[in-house]
Every structure is written in structure tokens, then in C-alpha cells.
Amino acid sequence: MTGPIAAIVLAGSRPGADPLLAGSGVPTKALLPVAGQPMLIHVVTALRAAPEVGAITILAQDSAALAAEPGLAGIADLHFATSGEGISSSLAAALPPGDDPLLVTTADNVLLTPAMIAEFLRGAVDSDVAVAMVERDVLLAHYPESRRTWLKFRGGWWSGANLFRLRGQRVLPLLDFWGRIERDRKKGLKIIAAFGPWLLIGALLRLFTIQQGVARAGRRFGLAAKVVPMSDPVACIDADKPADIALIEAIFAARGEAAIGRRL
Template structure:
């Protein structure tokens, strides 16, 4: 069995007001309560429960505010709090382990994360420099037809991100630098694809290749072996972005408790 992989949890706040926080009494999204606990507690709890995960580093502009959350102190494992920058890419670049050691990256609003999802992703990502967890639309809609996601259309399916990434340490720095220039368009699928070049955009528009082939080609631009890891659980791509997401997430937690 390989050594546990360190995890980075992106728990910062984006610029501007967050409608999720209106009337909540909390000042940052990571501490918004869902199903009885702060979002961040659910995510760190899932990571700490996975035997595949080692040290957990929580990145936020004001990490001391998150470190004061009492429920986090009750979780097992080695949890570190680190102040981050304003952007996702620059914060990740500063927190990467030395050399090419792999790291797992997820987000504080990935509240439905489970150890089984972590295991499925890391197993599928093992032979890559960069791996991205994604869910195909039919997998999600088969169980949650009311869920609304941002979809990328490729040959063989429509895909949505599942907020898990595996990066081979500092080999990923060129990709993170590139992402820093386009992350403001992260919810605009075609703009993201177009940023990798006209041939990738044309191939996506004409559905000339699968998303696995598209990600592999995008990785080659940076000399990286990149891959998509398809997730078998639709819940993997349901994060807490909008009030309607929280309603669905609360329902899923209730169903988990009932079972």
C-alpha cells in the first residue's frame, strides 16, 4: 500500500457578497452549517476517515477563523491551517509539497464527499500527473433529476466537475499559472476549452473526441499526463453553490442517516 497522500482543502472566500450567507450569522462560506455541521467539518471529516489521506491542510484568507471551529478539533488526523492568497491557483502553488510528490485537492463546499469517493478517485488517478474527478450527466440525473450543474459537452457524454484533483506536486506549476489567468471563467465551459487552443475548442464543438481525450490533449500542452476520473456516484458533483443545492444536500444527508 502506498503512503497516504496529503490533502489541500480550498476554504477561502471569493470577492463580493455571497447570497448563501445572507441571514446565516456566519461570515465565511466554509462555516455555513449544513445538516448540523459546518461545510468544512463534513469535508475534513471525510478526508480524516480515509486511510488513503495523510496530512490535511486547510487554505483560507483568514485560516485562524476556521481553526476556531470547535468541531474540527474533535476530528482525528493531522490538520493544518494555512493562510492563502486571493486566487485559487496562486494559493495552491504556494501550498504544493516539494518535488513531484502527489497531493489531493478538494473544496470546503464539497460537503457530500465520502471516503469511498476519495478511494475511487485516487485509484483512478494513480498513473497521472494531473487528474480531475468528473461525473457524467446521466449518472447524476438518474438519481437527482432536479440537480442543475454546469456541463461540458463532448463525444460520449456531458460532464460536470466533482471538485477533486490530484496534482503531482510542482510539476503542476505551469498548469496552475495558466489557470490563474482563466479561473474567472471557471463556470463558462466553452471559454475554458477555448483557452487551451482553437483545435481543442473545435474538437469539443464538433464532438470529435471524448472528454478523456480532450483532457489528455490539454495536459500535453504543459508536458503533463492528464486524465479524467469518471465518478460512479452522482453526489460527487453536487456542491453547495446555490440555496437550491443546500436543500438537495440536506435531503441527501437525511437519506444517508435513515439508511
């Protein structure tokens, strides 16, 4: 990568009521407070602190409401764009021209750190599509109480870490395909099956690793696709459920205590 990479934060609302918002008085998940401030603030702060990241765009149906959040005032090179209903179509419309790379994350990826961003972008070099993932043993060795959706392959079970690198307009066919299956995003086998019977059979029989499976899926679209294994177990802990938020706040508290210890 020769210069800073542009970043998009997906901060929209999915159809239907979000149980996390019940009784909160907050209009959208991105503004739900976690560890004392809205989720979105944590994510944007981490991105802005990463020297590899350039312009940041918040993508949401009601981008004006997010732009009015006081905690985002004064953050350099921060922009807002209005999305459509679907993640894939909205992201496709926001892709940079040509082959310029784009970093994508989500507003509920509240434990994101500059170190995670740097590790992911180093691992994503020379790819058209890269996906950050955490292997189950890495997570459960530290947070056995965490409940994730796992993809089972030879050599490990993997969970997504809400970090993606996309190579500009090259990925449009993949996003179009994803738009047709994203409703099943939490159903691992359905996602794998959508890429064809060989990939499904290979996953079921553990014939290949997840790196090999993702590379094979990418070739279907003429893309160099790779998985970037993340070393920090919290990279795959996002704020989907009340139990997630409780764990995230405990992790933030531990981070604060560690920082105090380093200063003493």
C-alpha cells in the same frame, strides 16, 4: 501510491458578497451549517476517515477563524495555512516539494465520502493531473432536479466533482495558466477555448471524448492528465446555491435512514 497522500481543502472566500451567507450571521461559506454542522466539518471528517489520506491542510484567507471552529478540535494531522486572493497562486504556494502527489478538494464538497476518495485515487494513478467528473446521465438518473455546469463532449456531458490530484511541482505551469482563466470557471466553452482553437473546435464538433480532450490539454504543459469518472452521482453536487443545500440536506437525511436500516 506508496503512502498516504497529503490533502488540501480550499476554504477561502471569493471576492464579493456570497448570497448564501445573507442573513446567516456566518462570516465565511466554509462555516455555513449544512445538515447540522459547518460545511468544512463534513469535508474534513470524510478526508480523515479515508485511509489513503495523510496530513490535511485547510487553506483560506482567514485561516485563524477556521482553526477556532470547535468541531475541528482534536482531528489528527490537521493544519491551517493562509492563502492569497487567487486560488491558483495560493495552491501553487502550498504544493509539496518535488513530485509528491497532492489531493485537493473544496469546503463546499460536503457530500464527499471515503468511498469517493478511494475511487478517485485508484483512477488517478500514473497521472500528473487528474480531475474527478460525473457524467450527466449518472447524475440525472437519480437527481433530475440538480442543476450543474456541463462540458459537452463526444460520448457524454460532464460536470466537475471538486476532487483533483496534482503531482507536486510539475503542475506549476498549469496553475499559472489557470490563474489567468479561473474567473471563467463556470463557462465551459471559454475554459476549453483557452487551451487552443483545436480543442474548442473538437469540443464543438464532438470529435473526441472528454478523456481525450483532457489528455490533449495536459500535453500542452508536458503533463499526463486524465479524467476519473465517478460512479456516485452525488460526487458532483456541491453547495453553490440554496437549491443545492436543500438537495444536499435531503441526501444526508436519506443516508441517515439507510444507516439506521442497516443497524436494525
